[in-house]
Amino acid sequence: MLPKYKDIAELVKKGATVEAQEKIMELREAALELQEENFDLKARIKELEKQLAEEEALEYKAPFYWRSTDDKKDGPFCQQCYDSNNKKIRLQVSSNDYWTCSTCGNGYEGPNYKEPDVTLNFDSPFSGY
Numbered sequence: 001m002l003p004k005y006k007d008i009a010e011l012v013k014k015g016a017t018v019e020a021q022e023k024i025m026e027l028r029e030a031a032l033e034l035q036e037e038n039f040d041l042k043a044r045i046k047e048l049e050k051q052l053a054e055e056e057a058l059e060y061k062a063p064f065y066w067r068s069t070d071d072k073k074d075g076p077f078c079q080q081c082y083d084s085n086n087k088k089i090r091l092q093v094s095s096n097d098y099w100t101c102s103t104c105g106n107g108y109e110g111p112n113y114k115e116p117d118v119t120l121n122f123d124s125p126f127s128g129y
Contacts (some may be wrong), residue, residue: 010022066097078101078103079108080101089102
């Protein structure tokens with residue numbers, strides 16, 4: 001428990017200056033601890049505010065996450081990685097608007113994706129059948 005000003009003043013009035021100085025030192029140590037805690041808490045608040053701003057800028061448009069800031073669109077980011085680990089992993093586009101995540105391996109079809117036209121010709125001498 002921190003010493004009170006009133007208690008220190010009483011010690012000074014009684015002439016117990018050594019005891020009063022000890023109580024003042026306790027107050028100084030407590031003040032330093034509070035300053036350090038305050039500094040740490042302010043840093044944590046800034047970190048949380050930054051995370052909140054990033055979270056608010058993130059938007060889900062199936063099947064991707066996008067980050068929108070000042071009319072700029074960044075992404076897309078992997079739905080699986082963000083939903084399960086809260087990590088924004090940028091997807092890599094292959095061909096035909098098909099996107100893959102190099103972290104979890106999931107693949108996503110973009111809005112312009114078209115199924116590849118694969119026709120097997122079993123009558124061809126090159127088909128191997």
